[in-house]
Amino acid sequence: MFDCKDSTIIDSVSHFDIDGDVISVERFGSGHINDTFCVKTDGLQGKSYLLQRINNHIFSDVEGLMSNTKIVLDHLKAKLAHLGDEAVEKGTLTLIPTKSGSLYFKDSENGYWRMFILLEGTKSYDIVETEAQAYSGGRAFGEFQKQLADLDARDLIEVLPNFHNIDFRMGNLREAMDADAAGRLQEVAAQLDFIFLREDGMRSILKRAAAGELPLRITHNDTKFNNVLLDQEDQVQCVIDLDTVMPGYVAYDFGDAIRTIINSAAEDEADTAKILLNIPLFKAYTAGYIREAKDFLNEAEIESLLEGVFLLPFMQAVRFLTDYLNGDTYYKIQYPGHNLVRTQAQLKLVAELEAHTPLLKRILLDSFETKN
Numbered sequence: 001m002f003d004c005k006d007s008t009i010i011d012s013v014s015h016f017d018i019d020g021d022v023i024s025v026e027r028f029g030s031g032h033i034n035d036t037f038c039v040k041t042d043g044l045q046g047k048s049y050l051l052q053r054i055n056n057h058i059f060s061d062v063e064g065l066m067s068n069t070k071i072v073l074d075h076l077k078a079k080l081a082h083l084g085d086e087a088v089e090k091g092t093l094t095l096i097p098t099k100s101g102s103l104y105f106k107d108s109e110n111g112y113w114r115m116f117i118l119l120e121g122t123k124s125y126d127i128v129e130t131e132a133q134a135y136s137g138g139r140a141f142g143e144f145q146k147q148l149a150d151l152d153a154r155d156l157i158e159v160l161p162n163f164h165n166i167d168f169r170m171g172n173l174r175e176a177m178d179a180d181a182a183g184r185l186q187e188v189a190a191q192l193d194f195i196f197l198r199e200d201g202m203r204s205i206l207k208r209a210a211a212g213e214l215p216l217r218i219t220h221n222d223t224k225f226n227n228v229l230l231d232q233e234d235q236v237q238c239v240i241d242l243d244t245v246m247p248g249y250v251a252y253d254f255g256d257a258i259r260t261i262i263n264s265a266a267e268d269e270a271d272t273a274k275i276l277l278n279i280p281l282f283k284a285y286t287a288g289y290i291r292e293a294k295d296f297l298n299e300a301e302i303e304s305l306l307e308g309v310f311l312l313p314f315m316q317a318v319r320f321l322t323d324y325l326n327g328d329t330y331y332k333i334q335y336p337g338h339n340l341v342r343t344q345a346q347l348k349l350v351a352e353l354e355a356h357t358p359l360l361k362r363i364l365l366d367s368f369e370t371k372n
């Protein structure tokens with residue numbers, strides 16, 4: 001976690017190849033890792049820029065991260081090229097290089113900055129409101145996987161190794177318990193019991209992978225619903241936050257998207273009674289995703305999708321709890337105890353999902369039968 005001094009921000013802006021003079025710089029978005037700012041200038045025909053300070057405590061290989069981003073964006077742009085310049089500009093992010101042609105700028109305090117063009121007139125939702133939005137989200141991430149299916153995975157570095165590997169995450173949790181750095185272990189006995197009871201069942205995707213059933217594809221790995229930009233009519237415009245795009249399994253992306261879509265409350269809702277499943281939104285997202293993905297998914301991948309739905313909120317709880325035990329060193333928090341509240345919210349979601357397993361399974365199977 002870090003604070004950005006105003007002067008550092010303004011100075012960073014001046015190193016990018018932007019159009020016009022800066023009018024304002026304001027904080028933007030709700031990401032937990034990077035710091036994001038909207039930069040308005042009197043140039044670029046009224047458009048704005050998005051400036052981000054990359055959290056290099058987490059993304060230690062910024063060069064590799066930015067190279068991944070560039071490769072992915074170039075690939076997506078090539079896929080959209082036949083639709084014309086406007087479609088390319090709207091449908092993907094556009095990086096603004098520095099004046100010396102680099103993809104990022106390193107300041108004197110070892111802060112790393114990058115810049116994009118801000119996509120105007122778009123909306124993102126922390127909580128999904130309508131089935132049309134959920135359907136668009138499903139199409140967006142399904143199409144994203146499809147468009148990247150022919151990109152050579154060896155061109156990308158694994159920017160955060162083992163990111164969605166539950167064994168790795170459980171290992172981190174055990175280390176945090178052993179260290180008990182913040183003296184909070186005694187408080188979290190109930191949450192740990194819940195987690196350890198389910199640990200083995202959550203290894204199903206790893207087992208399928210070890211058995212060679214699941215192809216490694218290029219996946220997004222941070223498919224929270226607020227990482228899709230919709231236009232004013234709630235149609236897909238663009239998938240954002242490409243930091244974690246790397247080889248992975250499709251069920252991880254499906255499960256992480258459902259984690260935020262099916263939850264009728266926020267990811268960090270303190271009143272767990274409010275955390276209920278919104279089944280119509282699950283159905284709508286699934287229909288949108290399957291429409292795009294059914295042609296490339298194999299049988300085992302299809303079966304793994306529901307496993308991802310349980311795994312991702314579970315893994316997110318493990319990660320939030322690990323950070324709580326470590327003394328809140330990874331995620332930005334808004335108040336003391338925030339990571340514990342987040343943990344409880346994710347575990348309640350797991351419990352709700354478990355209570356509705358047959359229904360979720362039926363909807364998933366039905367969506368493969370339905371033509372849409």
Ligand code: GN1
Binds near residue numbers: 030033058
């Ligand atoms: C982080 O920064 P943001 O909000 O895009 C995290 C995701 C978590 C998410 C939980 C690199 O994403 O993995 O799912 O918080 N990103 C990283 O909201 O750890």
Ligand code: MG
Binds near residue numbers: 033222243
């Ligand atoms: Mg992210």
